[in-house]
Every structure is written in structure tokens, then in C-alpha cells.
Amino acid sequence: MLRRFTTTSILAREEKVGKMATIAQAIRMALHVGETKLGVTDIFGEDVGPPLGGVFTATQGLTKTWNSPLDERGIIGAAMGIALAGDRCVAEIQFCDYIYNTIDLLKLAGNACWASNGDWNLPMTVMTPVGSGIRGAIYHSHSFDATATHIPGWKIVMPSNALDAYGLLIACMKDPNPTMYLKPKALLRVKGEDLIPGEPENEKELRDRIDAPLGDRTQWKPKWPEGLTDFTIELGKGKIVKPGKQVTVVSYGRTLPIAKQVAQELEAQEGISAEVIDLRTLWPYDWAMISESIKKTRRAVFINEDTEVSNFGEHLLRRAVEEHFYDLVARPRLLAGAFLPGVGLADPLEAASVPQADSIRDLIREVAKEAA
Amino acid sequence: MKSHLKVAARTASASPERSKGNQDNVTQLKSNDSKARISPEVLTRIHDVMVKSRVLEERLIKMYKQSDGYFWIGGPGEEAFNVPLGLQVKKGEGKDYDYLHLHYRSSAIVLAMGAEPIGSIRQMKNVATDPYSGGRNFSNHYSIRKWNIVPISSTIETQYASAIGTAIAQKRHGGTGITIVNGGDAGTAEGEFASCLIWASRPINPLPILIIVTNNSYGISTPSEGQHGEKQISDRARAFGIESRTINGNDVEESYQAIQEAMDYIRKERKPFFIEARVSRLYGHSSASGANFVGGEADPLVLFEKKLEESKVMTRKQMDELRDRYTQEFLDMAKQVKQEPMPDASTIYDYVYFGQRGKGW
Ligand SMILES: Cc1ncc(C[n+]2csc(CCOP(=O)(O)OP(=O)(O)O)c2C)c(N)n1
Ligand SMILES: [Mg+2]
Secondary structure, eight states: OOOOOHHHHHHOOOBOSSSSOBHHHHHHHHHHHHHHHSOEEEEEETTOSTTTOOTTSTTTTOSSEEEOOSOHHHHHHHHHHHHHTTOEEEEEOSOGGGOGGGHHHHHHHHHHHHHTTTSOOOOEEEEEEEOSSSOOOTTSOOOOHHHHTTSTTOEEEOOSSHHHHHHHHHHHHHOSSOEEEEEEGGGTTBBOSSOOTTOOSOHHHHHHHHSOOSSOOTTOOOOOOTTOOOOOOOTTOOEEEEOOSSEEEEEOTTHHHHHHHHHHHHHHHHOOOEEEEEOOEEESOOHHHHHHHHHHHOOEEEEEEEESTTOHHHHHHHHHHHHHTTTOSSOOEEEEEOSOSSOOSSHHHHHHHSOOHHHHHHHHHHHHHSOO | OOOOOEEEOOOOSOOHHHHTTOTTHHHHHHOOSOEEEOOHHHHHHHHHHHHHHHHHHHHHHHHHHTTSSSOOOOOTTOHHHHHHHHHHSOOSSSTTSOEEEOOTTOHHHHHHTTOOHHHHHHHHTTOTTOTTTTTOSOTTOOOBGGGTBOOOOSSTTTHHHHHHHHHHHHHHHOSSOOEEEEEESGGGGSHHHHHHHHHHTOTTSOOOEEEEEEEOSEETTEEGGGTOOSSOTHHHHHTTTOEEEEEETTOHHHHHHHHHHHHHHHHHHOOOEEEEEEOOOTTOSSGGGTOOOOTTSOOHHHHHHHHHHHTTSSOHHHHHHHHHHHHHHHHHHHHHHHTSOOOOGGGTTTTSSTTOOSOOO
């Protein structure tokens, strides 16, 4: 039987930045290491197993994958129980837009250790695609970082490139606590610039090895690169992706590569020197790195695309004000998504709802130039 | 002795009719030729734990009324079902043993498994020595990892979701360990209840779960009859092909037998079984509704003691002495616990993450 996986082909547009693995491929390879070397017993969720292997192809070709009923609360509950039994799972919520009905259970997963005064721990990872950028309309564009960072007991990551996607997922699978892996949808098909340890240098070879064919894949088996390792990016560590002197820019996920590129252009064209930090782990976050940078630049901008009210960037902003009030020479700012019920579909609506290159550029320039 | 109470012997492996989950499965399970007797030792043991847990709950209520605790909720009225359940748990840590996803009326189960009553008293008084939450949680919110008792949460019905996962792990692991989940009747309106039925009965991977609902006919103040159109809650399980029955949870032998048969079936077949136990709620919902003894509900302990006396397993005097002994013991424990320290304010951040002490960010 020949099947066409329309969801995949619509959503999974291939984009080029670097020449290496995409984030989707990096996730797949990390999960392969997880199930073969790190004791991952279950990778599951809606359409996660064969034949589809995930609506973004991130779980193709793995052996521990299986399809669950269409029941997000059941998925989180199952993940909690698997973790309570000492097995190790990666559960997927197909889109974070549909994770909201599980918040009760996410709270519970996050409090089981604390509520039992350290008796129990839940080694589980939940991964879910987040954010705008694929013309996802109202129910495929939500962000989840503001809500996720409001749930204590979880460690929360959000990669912006394939190498980090790999190393952070490995770290999540090794952690004894609940970990939340937010996948920026808009970046899943972006090719990385850095080689993942063990990744073939030729990206066509990688595709031939690990991308499932369209159509019938019942006979298909991936040929995993042999040299893949448990390359780990420590949770809680940010990364300076562009050093600078005049203004600190803290971001993560979809807006990070935009901020980086804008900062490079501003430096080349206008001589504005911005330091861009990829936070990578949202909780626990790398305050030491942010703090050092602010002490140096004395100006700060926080950027993400979740709605601006009770936004995680607001927390960072508050801390920047409280701890660096006398270091700062200009008002620190937050650039985030408009406080709206959703992201509208039409191009002008989406562009006006979440940060874009123009708004990011304008704000960095404004803060850099504001009179001290 | 000739006057032992009767219970069914361990059932033989499930017959083909039984695994069809048809309408008659309740009667089929009940009709069993080979009746065995519960030995006087076991009857006395059951009685002992029933009294112990009743007296403990009454002590907790007194503590609440004397301001030695902020809130009481517990299980007086469920002992005839919960003690036989706790005594038949395969107790231990890890997938070879039973996992328990319980709610706040489960003291008798936990005592039957061997928990020390002083732990409940410490939790009631929210002292630092509270073994289940270090003074963080309400009374009867147990957590005992070494016995697979996962943390009890106040959130109604969420335990039916996490039960899915331990059962998945146990199914894969093999052996005879099962997952046990319990909760009340009103909570079955929540989504997690449906989730549990769906996931337990997936044709691709049926799960070894004993799904229990203790039906006391109320959710706090709301009678179930106005909210629930299903004739019996157990009918809902039947719709998924899950072996299912409604029993009188105020009757020790009926409960013991039903639990034994259900556990035998699940341990062997690695499939779910559903028990709806009709029980009493003898002190109302919680301290929020006064925690006073309510008349008009059958008291399983009174019923059982009557039978024990009639069948000459125990005398009234023995039973009274037992009650007096526990009453005095728990009073002494409560006095002792009053002297124990409250948790230190500096510990609030401890264990947000596993093994972590202090704030950490
Ligand atoms: C999700 C949730 N909703 C509401 C409550 C408040 N609440 C606590 S107990 C209860 C009634 C539960 O009734 P039932 O499930 O029949 O159990 P019972 O207390 O009768 O044993 C309610 C509404 C809660 N704890 N959790
Ligand atoms: Mg009830």
C-alpha cells in the first residue's frame, strides 16, 4: 500500500543555512543513541512510531517508538508512570498547542520529587514542537516557554541549531528529572553549521542513511552513522554565539538565529557591537553568563516569541533590573510576541504578531544608541 | 474450627468465556466450586488492621479538632475493602512488585502493607519527621518508594493516568507484578479515568492494571445519582472489554475474594481488571465538612465484628481490648509527635530536583 504523508511534506520545508544535519535529523540521531546507549525504553506519542515517524520526521527509523492513542493527558500520565517504574522515556506532544490540557499532569511530574521530600524522581523527557514560522495559523503556532518555565521541577531546553539539538537531547535523556525539550518548528529543517560528532561529512550521505523514503517504508531501515556518541551539552549552560561590547541580546529558539544575523549585519554596516547569547536551557538558566555580559555591555535586550505578558523574558528583565540597576546605562527591553489569543495565518498578521528581523534590528539599534 | 468465613480458592486460569468480557462475567467469576476458607489467623489479622486504621483515623480527626493539624481527609468506612487489598499486595520495590497509585482514603491499605501508624500522625501534624512529605502535604498523602507507593496527590483522578505508565513498564518486564489504582466515584467523570480504560485495553498492548473505584455515592456534597447516568461505574469498563464487577466493599469476605480473583487474573493474564466497590463514608468528606460521624451508613467494622463474634473467631472482649490498646498507643504517639520539630524554613527549596538541597539558582 502506498501512502502519502501530506502533513510531513507540507510542514517539513527544507531550508538551507549550513551544510550539516538538520535539527530534525539531529533529534533522530540523538534518540538513536538514547535507545541504544542510554537505556531509553519508550519513544512515543501520536504518530511517533511507524509508519509516519513523527509529523516532523524526528522519530523515523527508531526501534523503541510506538503510536499512542490520541490522548495528551494519557501520554503525559504514561510517561510519568514509565519514569516512576524506573524506565526512561521520551514522550512527544505532537504540537505544543495541544499540551495545554496536560498542565495539571506536568505540574505533578514537576512536583513528585519535592512533594515526596526527595523520595521519588521522574526521569522522563517530553518533547514538543513550538512557535510560529511555518504558517501554522492559530493552532500550530503557539509558544510554550512562558508556561513551561512557570512549572517548577522541570528542566527546560530549546535548541536553535542541530548540534545543540543533539547535545541537549542527550543531556535530557541522561537527567534524573523531568525534562522538557521545546523544538522550534521553524528551525527543524534548517541545516546545521557544525558537525555533530560521528555525523558523516557529506550531508547527502546522511540523508540517504537516515531519512525514510516517501511512500511505502515497510521494508526500509536506517543505516545509522556508526560513530555517533553521547556528546552532551550540559543543561543550564548558555552560549555566546556572537561576542560584542555594546549591548547584550538574550534569546533562544526561532528568534536566536535571526538575532545573531541581525547583530552581525549591525556590526558590519553600522558599527554596533551586540553580544548575542543563546540561552539554550531556559530552566535552570545561565544567569552567570547573562550577568557577566550585562556588566560588560551595560545594556540588555531579551527576545522570544511567546506572548509578552508574564513572559519568561520578563523574569530575566526583572532580574537584570534588580541586580544590575546601577550597571545599566539604558532601559533594558523585552521584545516578545503580541499578547493575542493566537498567531493569525495571513503573512502580515503573523509578521506583526511575533518578532521578526526588522523589529529585532530596530530594538537592538535603539537600545545600543539610547543616551546613557 | 468449623466456623471460618468462606472465600473462593484461587481461581484457575481464565476461561474463554471470561476473556470475552461478556455481560455475565460477574456471575461467572462469583460461581466457583472450590471454596476455600480464610483462616482464623488471617481473619484476625484483617480485623486487627481494620481496627488499627479506624482508630488511627479517629486519632487524626481528634488531632484536627484539637488544632494539631490543619486538615483531615481519610478513609474510615473503606476498611473492609482496603485491608484485604493491602494484605494481598505484592510488596516491594521495582517492577517485580505491585505499584500503587492511590488517593487520600487509602490509610487502611498502607497500614495493611505494614506502614507505621506514627508516620500518619507525623504527617497530620506536618512535622519534619513526616516520612511521606516532610511536613509539606496533607494527611493521608503517602509516598513510600521502597514499596512502590507513588506519591499521593490531592488532584482527583490523575493517578489513573500515571498508572498507565507503570503498567506499561511491568508488561514489558514480565513477571507477576501489577499496577493498582484507586479513587472515588465522582472522580470518574474526569478525563484520566477514560484515559486509563482506553490505555489499559489497547488491543496492541493490554495492561496488567487493577482499576479500582471505591464508590461512596458522593463527591463532597454532590450525590452521584444526579450526575451519573451510567447504571454502574463498572459498566464503563465493560464497554472496553475489561473484566469488571461491582461488589459490596463493606463485606470483608466478598472484598477479599474479589481482589484475590482479580489479582490472580491480572498476574497471570497480564490484562486489566476493574472493581467497583460500594463503600461507606463514615466521617463525611473531610474536615472541611466537620469530620463528624455520620449516621445512616453501614459500618464495615461493626458488620465484620458481628460476624467474627458469631463465628467465634474473636470475642467481644478481645475486640474491645484491641481497640483500647490502639487508642492508647496512638494517643501516646500523638503526644510524642507534638514535641517533634516543624520543618526548617531553610529547606523549602530542597528536592525541587532529585538529590538537590538548597535553592540552586
Ligand atoms: C481535579 C480536582 N478537582 C477538584 C478537587 C476538589 N475535590 C477534592 S475531593 C473531591 C470529590 C471527590 O469525590 P470522589 O471522586 O467520589 O472521591 P471521594 O472523596 O468521595 O472518595 C473534589 C471535588 C480536586 N482535589 N481535584
Ligand atoms: Mg465519592
